Amino acid sequence: MGRPGFRILGLAASLRRASVHRGIVRAAHEVAPGRMSCEGFDLSRIPYFDQDVEDEGNPPAVEELREKIRAYDAVLIASPEYDYAIPGILTSALDWCLRSRHDPTPLRHKPVGIVGASPGGAGTARGQMVLRQVLLHPPAYVMPEPQMLIPFSREKFDPETGDLTDEGTRERLARFLAALAEWSVRFER
Numbered sequence: 593m594g595r596p597g598f599r600i601l602g603l604a605a606s607l608r609r610a611s612v613h614r615g616i617v618r619a620a621h622e623v624a625p626g627r628m629s630c631e632g633f634d635l636s637r638i639p640y641f642d643q644d645v646e647d648e649g650n651p652p653a654v655e656e657l658r659e660k661i662r663a664y665d666a667v668l669i670a671s672p673e674y675d676y677a678i679p680g681i682l683t684s685a686l687d688w689c690l691r692s693r694h695d696p697t698p699l700r701h702k703p704v705g706i707v708g709a710s711p712g713g714a715g716t717a718r719g720q721m722v723l724r725q726v727l728l729h730p731p732a733y734v735m736p737e738p739q740m741l742i743p744f745s746r747e748k749f750d751p752e753t754g755d756l757t758d759e760g761t762r763e764r765l766a767r768f769l770a771a772l773a774e775w776s777v778r779f780e781r
C-alpha cells in the first residue's frame with residue numbers, strides 16, 4: 593500500500609551512463625505503489641566537499657539537495673559497493689549534507705531506505721553496512737528491514753541502459769517502497 597502523496601527523493605551513487613543504480617531510481621519512480629513518487633536528484637551536480645568553499649557558503653546545488661532532503665518524506669539511496677564500502681561521490685554528497693554549519697543537517701531523523709546491486713552474490717551487503725554506519729551520525733532513521741540487496745545484477749538489468757528488467761526484482765522494489773512509507777509514518781510529528 594502506498595501512502596497517497598508520499599514523496600521519495602532518489603539518490604543514485606554512480607555517474608555511469610548505464611548505471612544500474614540510476615536504473616533502480618528510475619524503476620522506483622515507475623513501480624512506486626499508489627500515489628507515491630520517487631524523484632531522482634543527479635549527484636553529478638554536487639562538487640567534492642571543500643571546507644574553504646563551505647566557509648563562504650554552500651554551492652547552489654548543495655543547497656538544493658539539502659532543501660530537497662528536508663522537503664521530501666523519505667530518501668532512497670541506491671548505491672554500488674566500492675571496495676567493500678561506498679563510492680566517493682556518495683561520501684562527498686553526504687559530507688555536504690551531514691554538516692550543520694549553516695543550518696541543521698536535513699538528514700537528522702530523516703527516514704532512509706538503502707538499496708544496491710552487484711554483479712556478484714553479495715548484493716552490496718558490505719557497502720550497505722558502511723552506509724548504515726555513516727548515517728548513524730545525523731542520525732538518520734535507516735529502515736532496518738526489509739533489506740534490498742540485488743545480487744547477480746547482470747541477469748536483472750539491461751547492460752545498455754541500466755534499466756531494471758527483472759520482474760521479480762521490480763515487485764520486490766515496489767514492496768520495499770511501500771515498507772519505507774510505513775516505516776516513515778512512525779516518525780511523523
Ligand SMILES: Cc1cc2nc3c(=O)[nH]c(=O)nc-3n(C[C@H](O)[C@H](O)[C@H](O)COP(=O)(O)O)c2cc1C
Nearest residue numbers: 606608611612613614672673674675676710711712
Ligand atoms: C572502483 C570500484 C570498486 C568496486 N568494488 C566492488 C566491491 O567492493 N564489491 C562489489 O560487489 N562490487 C564492486 N565493484 C563492482 C560494482 O559493484 C559494479 O561495477 C556495479 O555495477 C556498479 O554500479 P553502477 O552500475 O551503478 O555503476 C566495484 C566497481 C568499481 C568501479
